[in-house]
Amino acid sequence: MMREKMESVKVPGKNTRHKVLLYALSTCAWCKLTKQFLRDNNIEYEFVDVDLCSEKDRERVRRDILNRGGDLSYPTIIIDDKTLITGFRKDKIREALKV
Amino acid sequence: MITLEKVRQRAESDAKTNGCYLNPDQDFLKDLFEGLKRNEERYGYPSCPCRLATGRFELDRDIICPCDYRDPDVAEYGCCYCALYVRKDVFEGKTPIQPIPERRPAEKQERAYALAVESPLKKTSETAEVAKESPKIKMKMWYCKQCGYVCFREEPPYICPICKAKREMFAELTMSTVS
Numbered sequence: 001m002m003r004e005k006m007e008s009v010k011v012p013g014k015n016t017r018h019k020v021l022l023y024a025l026s027t028c029a030w031c032k033l034t035k036q037f038l039r040d041n042n043i044e045y046e047f048v049d050v051d052l053c054s055e056k057d058r059e060r061v062r063r064d065i066l067n068r069g070g071d072l073s074y075p076t077i078i079i080d081d082k083t084l085i086t087g088f089r090k091d092k093i094r095e096a097l098k099v
Numbered sequence: 100m101i102t103l104e105k106v107r108q109r110a111e112s113d114a115k116t117n118g119c120y121l122n123p124d125q126d127f128l129k130d131l132f133e134g135l136k137r138n139e140e141r142y143g144y145p146s147c148p149c150r151l152a153t154g155r156f157e158l159d160r161d162i163i164c165p166c167d168y169r170d171p172d173v174a175e176y177g178c179c180y181c182a183l184y185v186r187k188d189v190f191e192g193k194t195p196i197q198p199i200p201e202r203r204p205a206e207k208q209e210r211a212y213a214l215a216v217e218s219p220l221k222k223t224s225e226t227a228e229v230a231k232e233s234p235k236i237k238m239k240m241w242y243c244k245q246c247g248y249v250c251f252r253e254e255p256p257y258i259c260p261i262c263k264a265k266r267e268m269f270a271e272l273t274m275s276t277v278s
Contacts, residue, residue, distance in 0.1 A: 027135075030182075030198060071205070
């Protein structure tokens with residue numbers, strides 16, 4: 001899979017029931033809230049700060065989001081490779097992660 | 100060197116002039132100011148902290164804070180895309196702040212990616228040169244039929260920065276040489 005080659009940061013957490021991938025911007029306050037929310041709930045997740053990543057990775061992120069039917073908006077959270085949530089929608093994230 | 104205080108003052112004075120308010124959540128606000136500061140250091144202009152910039156002024160001008168979408172977003176949703184600027188009722192805590200949909204057209208967002216693939220980012224200080232490099236952008240002259248304000252950009256602004264007339268009041272300005 002193309003995404004495997006992407007450089008991402010893994011944040012450890014006790015809750016490893018779901019595979020959580022977060023596309024974020026390092027400057028974005030909503031993305032920061034999302035990271036904080038995941039940490040507070042002890043959820044293991046992986047993130048890519050799209051504004052800081054290589055140009056190739058940027059393009060990979062774009063294709064990944066669009067292939068999944070999402071918008072090029074941040075934060076974008078992908079749960080278990082199937083649920084895509086655009087924006088820090090706490091209720092939707094809670095529902096998908098059952099926290 | 101841009102300071103956090105300068106970023107704050109600029110936003111405060113802009114809110115005052117344009118009849119909107121700053122997000123009352125001080126921690127959230129500080130994060131946004133830090134994002135703006137970082138973008139200004141990175142790109143030379145304070146592009147929206149919640150959107151991916153290209154690093155080219157000509158392509159990012161619509162998302163330089165306060166962005167082109169702020170006024171219609173504050174009016175319709177109660178806050179701008181990043182929620183730096185809010186409406187009075189939101190500021191007073193009567194309406195909660197929620198993430199809002201992106202008003203910026205998808206093709207403009209795509210530029211931050213397609214560009215990276217087509218041609219690697221070249222830093223140029225000359226605005227005119229940057230515009231020349233991007234043949235996809237068609238710049239036009241627009242004038243406000245209400246106050247006469249003229250600007251040179253792809254599309255007319257949503258709201259006239261001078262007299263606050265709506266976009267419909269803008270018309271394309273064409274030059275003709277009379278012989």
